Amino acid sequence: xxxxxxxxxxxxxxxxxxxxxxxxxxxxxxxxxxxxxxxxxxxxxxxxxxxxxxxxxxxxxxxxxxxxxxxxxxxxxxxxxxxxxxxxxxxxxxxxxxxxxxxxxxxxxxxxxxxxxxxxxxxxxxxxxxxxxxxxxxxxxxxxxxxxxxxxxxxxxxxxxxxxxxxxxxxxxxxxxxxxxxxxxxxxxxxxxxxxxxxxxxxxxxxxxxxxxxxxxxxxxxxxxxxxxxxxxxxxxxxxxxxxxxxxxxxxxxxxxxxxxxxxxxxxxxxxxxxxxxxxxxxxxxxxxxxxxxxxxxxxxxxxxxxxxxxxxxxxxxxxxxxxxxxxxxxxxxxxxxxxxxxxxxxxxxxxxxxxxxxxxxxxxxxxxxxxxxxxxxxxxxxxxxxxxxxxxxxxxxxxxxxxxxxxxxxxxxxxxxxxxxxxxxxxxxxxxxxxxxxxxxxxxxxxxxxxxxxxxxxxxxxxxxxxxxxxxxxxxxxxxxxxxxxxxxxxxxxxxxxxxxxxxxxxxxxxxxxxxxxxxxxxxxxxxxxxxxxxxxxxxxxxxxxxxxxxxxxxx
Amino acid sequence: xxxxxxxxxxxxxxxxxxxxxxxxxxxxxxxxxxxxxxxxxxxxxxxxxxxxxxxxxxxxxxxxxxxxxxxxxxxxxxxxxxxxxxxxxxxxxxxxxxxxxxxxxxxxxxxxxxxxxxxxxxxxxxxxxxxxxxxxxxxxxxxxxxxxxxxxxxxxxxxxxxxxxxxxxxxxxxxxxxxxxxxxxxxxxxxxxxxxxxxxxxxxxxxxxxxxxxxxxxxxxxxxxxxxxxxxxxxxxxxxxxxxxxxxxxxxxxxxxxxxxxxxxxxxxxxxxxxxxxxxxxxxxxxxxxxxxxxxxxxxxxxxxxxxxxxxxxxxxxxxxxxxxxxxxxxxxxxxxx
Numbered sequence: 075x076x077x078x079x080x081x082x083x084x085x086x087x088x089x090x091x092x093x094x095x096x097x098x099x100x101x102x103x104x105x106x107x108x109x110x111x112x113x114x115x116x117x118x119x120x121x122x123x124x125x126x127x128x129x130x131x132x133x134x135x136x137x138x139x140x141x142x143x144x145x146x147x148x149x150x151x152x153x154x155x156x157x158x159x160x161x162x163x164x165x166x167x168x169x170x171x172x173x174x175x176x177x178x179x180x181x182x183x184x185x186x187x188x189x190x191x192x193x194x195x196x197x198x199x200x201x202x203x204x205x206x207x208x209x210x211x212x213x214x215x216x217x218x219x220x221x222x223x224x225x226x227x228x229x230x231x232x233x234x235x236x237x238x239x240x241x242x243x244x245x246x247x248x249x250x251x252x253x254x255x256x257x258x259x260x261x262x263x264x265x266x267x268x269x270x271x272x273x274x275x276x277x278x279x280x281x282x283x284x285x286x287x288x289x290x291x292x293x294x295x296x297x298x299x300x301x302x303x304x305x306x307x308x309x310x311x312x313x314x315x316x317x318x319x320x321x322x323x324x325x326x327x328x329x330x331x332x333x334x335x336x337x338x339x340x341x342x343x344x345x346x347x348x349x350x351x352x353x354x355x356x357x358x359x360x361x362x363x364x365x366x367x368x369x370x371x372x373x374x375x376x377x378x379x380x381x382x383x384x385x386x387x388x389x390x391x392x393x394x395x396x397x398x399x400x401x402x403x404x405x406x407x408x409x410x411x412x413x414x415x416x417x418x419x420x421x422x423x424x425x426x427x428x429x430x431x432x433x434x435x436x437x438x439x440x441x442x443x444x445x446x447x448x449x450x451x452x453x454x455x456x457x458x459x460x461x462x463x464x465x466x467x468x469x470x471x472x473x474x475x476x477x478x479x480x481x482x483x484x485x486x487x488x489x490x491x492x493x494x495x496x497x498x499x500x501x502x503x504x505x506x507x508x509x510x511x512x513x514x515x516x517x518x519x520x521x522x523x524x525x526x527x528x529x530x531x532x533x534x535x536x537x538x539x540x541x542x543x544x545x546x547x548x549x550x551x552x553x554x555x556x557x558x559x560x561x562x563x564x565x566x567x568x569x570x571x572x573x574x575x576x577x578x579x580x581x582x583x584x585x586x587x588x589x590x591x592x593x594x595x596x597x598x599x600x601x602x603x604x605x606x607x608x609x610x611x612x613x614x615x616x617x618x619x620x621x622x623x624x625x626x627x628x629x630x631x
Numbered sequence: 632x633x634x635x636x637x638x639x640x641x642x643x644x645x646x647x648x649x650x651x652x653x654x655x656x657x658x659x660x661x662x663x664x665x666x667x668x669x670x671x672x673x674x675x676x677x678x679x680x681x682x683x684x685x686x687x688x689x690x691x692x693x694x695x696x697x698x699x700x701x702x703x704x705x706x707x708x709x710x711x712x713x714x715x716x717x718x719x720x721x722x723x724x725x726x727x728x729x730x731x732x733x734x735x736x737x738x739x740x741x742x743x744x745x746x747x748x749x750x751x752x753x754x755x756x757x758x759x760x761x762x763x764x765x766x767x768x769x770x771x772x773x774x775x776x777x778x779x780x781x782x783x784x785x786x787x788x789x790x791x792x793x794x795x796x797x798x799x800x801x802x803x804x805x806x807x808x809x810x811x812x813x814x815x816x817x818x819x820x821x822x823x824x825x826x827x828x829x830x831x832x833x834x835x836x837x838x839x840x841x842x843x844x845x846x847x848x849x850x851x852x853x854x855x856x857x858x859x860x861x862x863x864x865x866x867x868x869x870x871x872x873x874x875x876x877x878x879x880x881x882x883x884x885x886x887x888x889x890x891x892x893x894x895x896x897x898x899x900x901x902x903x904x905x906x907x908x909x910x911x912x913x914x915x916x917x918x919x920x921x922x923x924x925x926x927x928x929x930x931x932x933x934x935x936x937x938x939x940x941x942x943x944x945x946x947x948x949x950x951x952x953x954x955x956x957x958x959x960x961x962x963x964x965x966x967x968x969x
Contacts, residue, residue, distance in 0.1 A: 126969060192854040294840045296969060309709045316713065417682055418701070484717035491714065491721040573721055574671045574700035585701065588807075589677065590844025592852075 087444075088460055095463050095502060098482035099327075102474070105481050106320035117314070117321035130298040131325065137217050137288075137299065138281035144221035145277045149228025150270060154258070157236040158357040161368050170380040172226045175556075176606050177384075178563040179223040180286035180584060181599040185383035186210055186219060187290070188390045188596065211295040219287050222379065224277035231276070235269040236262060237352035244357065254358060271340045279333055282326065283471040285566040286580070290587060300326045301566075304473045308480075308570055320481070323474040330470055384603070391596035409597035419598055421575070422582035425493070429578065430562040433500040434554045437508040442550065445512035450521070465506040472566030475503055479571060493576040499567045504557045511553025515546035555613065559606065668902040669696035673711065674726040675704040675809060676889070677844060677864075680922050681726075687918040688909050695902045703842050704728045704809025705961075708736070711894075715741070723897040724906055726767065728809030729887040731816065733764040734954045736892070743893040745904055749911035752928045757888050766888025767910050769925040771943060772814050774878040775847060775865040780856035787881040788824065791857060792831035800837040801849045801858040805964050807841045810861055814885045815960050816953040817946055824882060829967060839968055851875055866936040867923045879938060883946035888927060 109116040121127045152171050156164050174182060190196055190210035197207045209215075239262045247257040263270070288299040293306075300322060307319035360368060394406035413419045448457045467475050479499045484490040489498070519542060527537045565580025572581050579602055586595035674681050678701055685697045702710070704727040714720045725736070736742055742763035750758065750765070757766035776785050781799065785791075791800060805812035818824045838855060840846060847864035849855050851873045865877035891910055893903045909915045916926040925933040933939050 191852070193852070294838065294845075296839075309706050309713070315709075316716065412679065416678065417685075418678060418699075480713075480717065487718070490717055491719060574673070574698040586678070588703075588841050588845075589701070590840070590842055590846070590848045591678065592848055 084454065084456065088456060091460050091463050094498075095467055095505075098475075098478035098502075099466065099470070101482040102320050102323055102478040105317055106324045108317050108320075109314065117317050118325075121318055121321055121325075126298050126303070127322070127325075130300050130303045130322075131329075133213070133298060134282065134300040134326070135329070137213075137220060138278050141217045141221040141224065141281045142274050142277040144217070145224040146228050146270060146274045148221065149225045149273065149277075150232050150263070152225070153229050153232040153236055154262075155368075155372075157233050157354075158258075158262075159368075160356045160359050161365055161372070163369070167372070167376065170376045171229050173380055174223040175226045176559055176610065177603055178286070178565070178580060179219070179284060180290055180565055180580065181387075181603065182223060182383070183219050183287045183290040184583070184587060184595060184599055185387040186215065188386045188592075189383045190215075194386070209295075211291050213292075213297055216288055216291050216297065216299075219291065220281050220284050221277075223284070223287070224280045227277050227280060228270075228273040231269050231273040232266060234352060235266040237354060239265045241353060241355065241357070258358070268340055272337065275333055275337045275340065279330065279337075279469070282330055282333070283566075285471070285473050285569070286584065289569075289584065300329075301471055301473045304477065305569060308473075308477055316481075319477055323471075323477050327470055327474055334469055387596045388600050391593055391600050393593055409593045410601070412594050413598045413601060418577055419582055422577040422579050425576055426562045426564075426579040429493075429497060429500060430558045432497060433504060433561045434558050436497075436501050437505050437557055438512075438550070438554060441505055441508035441553075442512045445509055445516050448509075448513055449516040461506075461509060464509060467502045468504065468506045472503070472564075473570070475499065476567045476570040479567075491573045493573075496568065496571050496576055496578070499571055500561045500564070503567065504560060507557055507560075508550075508553045512546070512550050515549040518549070519545055558609075563602070563606075666692055666902060666905055667694040668899055669698060670723040670897075670899045670902045670906060671721055672697055672699040672724045672726060672906070673707045673722040674699055674701055675707060675728055675842075676701070676726060683922050684910070684915075684918060687915070688906060691909060691914070692902075692905055695905060697906065703804075703807035704732055705805070705807050705812060708732060708809075711736075711741070720894055720896045722894055723899045723903045724891060724893055726889065726891045726910075728770075728889055729813040730759075730764065730766070730890055731813055731950060731953045731957060732809050733759070733890050733892055734950060735957070737761070737763045738954075741895055743895045743897065743900065745893055745907065747904070747908050747911050749908050749913075749915075752930055753911065754927075754929075757927055758890070764890040764892035765907070765911060766890045766927050768889050768919050768927050769886060770810065770889055771862045771879065771884040771886050771925075771938075772810055772859060773862055773865070773880050773884055775850045775858045775860045775868075775875055776878060777850050777853055777856045777875050779874040780853060785857065785878055788818075788828060788859075789882070791859075792828070792835065794835065796857060797835045799856040800832060800835050801846045801855040802832065802837055802839055803843045803846050803860065804839050804841055805961055808843055810843065810885075810887050812957060812961060813887055813953070814859075815964055816956060817885055817948050819960065820948045820952070820956075821882070821946055826963075826967075829964065833968060862925075862937065863923050870936055877936070879943060883944040886943065886945050886947070 106117055107113050107115065149171075152167065155161060156167060161167075187210050188194065190208050192207065192209075200207055243261050243265070244257055247261045248254070252260070283301070285301040285305065288297065288302045289305065291297075292299055293302055304319050304322045304326065307315050307322060391409050392405055392407070394408060444457075444461075447454070448461065451457075476499065479495055479502070480490060483495050483498060489495050523541055523545070524537060527541045532540065563580055564578060565584055568578040568581040569584065572578055577585075579598075583595050583598050583602070586592075586598065672681075676684075681699055681701060685699070688697065689695070700707070700710075700722070707725070707727055711720055711722060711725070714722070720741070725733075727733075733742070737759065744762045746762040747765065753765065758764065774785055774788070774791070781796075790796075803811040805815040815829075818828060819826050838849070840849065843861045843864055846858040846860040847868060850858040850860070850865075851868050862877055862879075865875055869875050869877060891907055893900065893907060897903050910919075911928070913928065913931065916928040916931040920926045920931055920934050923934055925937045925939065
């Protein structure tokens with residue numbers, strides 16, 4: 075183990091963190107003030123005088139606000155249903171609601187474009203009944219799809235908090251004569267109000283960061299949003315385009331900073347539920363009739379929102395021509411053939427796989443060392459600041475980070491244009507996730523256990539293998555799983571940083587759609603969903619085996 | 632300790648030897664098919680097409696790997712310019728839509744002059760006098776019509792402005808597609824068409840997508856009934872049974888030659904030249920026709936459904952004003968459609 079006590083090592087760590095996590099963003103800030111004549115406000119002045127910029131800012135804020143309100147309402151509603159009621163099929167509901175965590179947002183957006191295709195089934199039916207067609211390439215769809223993608227954020231936060239609201243408070247309210255609904259609002263929701271606020275802000279941030287949904291649904295219908303506007307500038311022509319992209323990135327970042335500040339204010343008021351146990355008792359019982367009525371409403375709604383678009387997309391992927399398979403004669407495996415044999419999609423798949431594995435490995439090693447240090451030496455106060463620095467690239471929108479990476483790492487030869495810059499970008503962005511996971515894992519590990527190991531004669535290394543790792547594996551692996559999925563399906567960073575030999579899955583699907591090869595993008599998306607499900611089931615099987623083994627071990631020590 | 636030191640020394644020597652062996656350039660001048668290496672190609676050709684071309688290329692040159700990046704012409708040029716600004720241009724070869732694009736690269740002194748041995752049979756109007764770029768095929772832009780949706784005969788661009796085609800039009804964006812940018816430059820400088828044509832299209836709520844692929848897919852799939860698109864996408868779709876047909880408009884056709892050029896900064900010039908030679912060779916041109924384009928070399932037949940260049944009425948204007956006006960044209964288009 076590293077000797078952490080040496081002061082120079084601490085300085086080194088702070089220095090490295092600053093260089094990797096903070097300097098790129100400073101470079102971005104500096105570049106935004108650059109013009110041909112040196113330091114100037116020119117870029118900002120020009121941009122802020124253009125109506126397209128105003129439009130982009132307004133659109134971005136509106137989308138973020140409305141989608142986060144919808145996501146919060148939806149997330150809280152489902153969380154209450156799952157945490158408190160006795161409706162059947164909770165596992166399926168949870169699976170559906172959390173599916174946007176594994177299915178990338180661009181796949182969801184793609185799926186909706188097939189469902190609401192101009193001459194697809196739904197629109198044909200609407201026209202038949204004399205109604206207006208639904209245009210999926212619209213402002214409203216962007217809001218709804220982003221809301222759908224952010225519901226899991228709200229759900230995860232609220233479900234735990236809901237379960238921790240003390241039953242006694244509810245009983246007190248109920249026995250004073252308040253109805254069930256009034257209790258729900260004035261006790262449960264009131265108690266988790268700070269959590270709801272926090273979740274709202276988180277989904278607001280996620281909406282600000284979202285690039286793929288506005289890119290897929292907004293570019294062709296000319297709905298400017300800051301994230302896609304930055305992208306367009308960055309790939310635009312001319313020397314000042316880059317600086318303008320930088321200025322736009324700073325504008326977007328300042329919006330993010332405001333939200334982060336609000337988050338900080340909210341988190342201070344948070345009700346500390348650390349020492350309270352979560353209770354999974356059913357608190358709101360529906361009658362048998364009530365249960366079935368709920369199901370009657372919920373099943374079609376969930377099917378329609380979550381499964382139907384994906385099914386439509388899969389069906390379209392088997393079509394020889396564009397759009398849905400109208401008849402058996404149009405059925406063809408051509409698209410899958412292309413995706414499975416094409417050099418680009420195959421290399422994209424393996425690239426993304428490698429990126430994901432390497433990112434997870436690097437984050438694991440460094441984050442675990444950092445987390446261990448943080449937990450075991452709370453007297454090193456500067457680690458708190460260092461952790462905040464590491465969190466910055468994750469808090470900022472992906473497109474901003476991508477631009478910062480280009481500006482900063484192009485100074486080092488051989489980085490830009492190679493796979494290295496993408497790797498650096500991934501590690502920079504997702505390191506904080508692993509740190510959070512590892513920190514909470516180590517916090518749950520009592521030092522006495524380690525000391526017991528030492529006094530029993532084990533050396534440091536076997537201590538890690540026998541004691542520390544088995545006890546902390548689950549929470550650490552949970553973070554690694556999130557990082558793996560995020561890197562594997564990532565598109566925002568790849569859009570600006572990928573080169574000819576480092577295409578990624580997300581970028582590949584995006585490019586196929588942009589080039590008009592819709593059916594191939596559907597086929598590839600379907601295969602990726604299959605792959606993710608496969609990884610997930612492997613994960614579950616491994617967990618089942620390890621639990622089984624542990625049980626066996628307990629029985630036969 | 633002494634043993635350890637010996638091991639370190641031995642390993643270092645071994646490492647140095649391995650590195651030295653790897654960096655030795657074997658002479659391949661006399662045996663072209665043994666040419667090794669890799670090149671990076673930036674192209675606006677559809678993915679399937681460029682992959683087929685690379686596969687065919689590798690039959691003759693199995694040891695040269697072609698890594699490619701595919702996007703719309705305008706985005707590719709931006710990427711090259713951005714790379715130039717950050718210091719290293721990663722592309723070796725460019726294969727994008729039109730000469731005007733290459734002219735601006737030429738004036739920025741980014742292109743290598745290479746006179747291919749395969750120029751015989753290619754009309755000299757199709758390649759640069761300084762040999763910095765050479766046309767590889769003939770692509771015309773015209774109208775695609777979904778005959779299930781639009782039953783009447785469509786013959787001209789002007790017809791598209793009729794109000795009955797409101798919400799039935801789709802076109803590529805000059806901000807992404809080089810061919811569309813080229814067309815914009817020419818059409819707005821052609822009397823009788825001009826910017827009024829584009830304003831008329833806007834009145835009919837034309838969907839401005841990204842590339843030609845999107846236009847073709849949209850009309851083939853019935854999203855819109857009419858589109859302005861390159862010939863090969865429409866003709867191939869018609870040949871494979873889709874209910875579409877391609878029309879050469881009565882006003883005239885816009886012809887691009889999708890030139891190929893090598894970047895001056897390329898570190899793989901040798902391999903790049905082999906690639907250029909292959910595309911321009913008889914074999915490469917036959918492959919081009921097989922994939923579904925009108926070849927540029929005389930003596931190679933165009934595939935079914937394609938008109939040969941002598942049967943096409945070509946709309947053109949002077950190249951210099953096209954090149955100079957391109958950025959302004961794109962900005963004006965962007966303002967018009969925003």
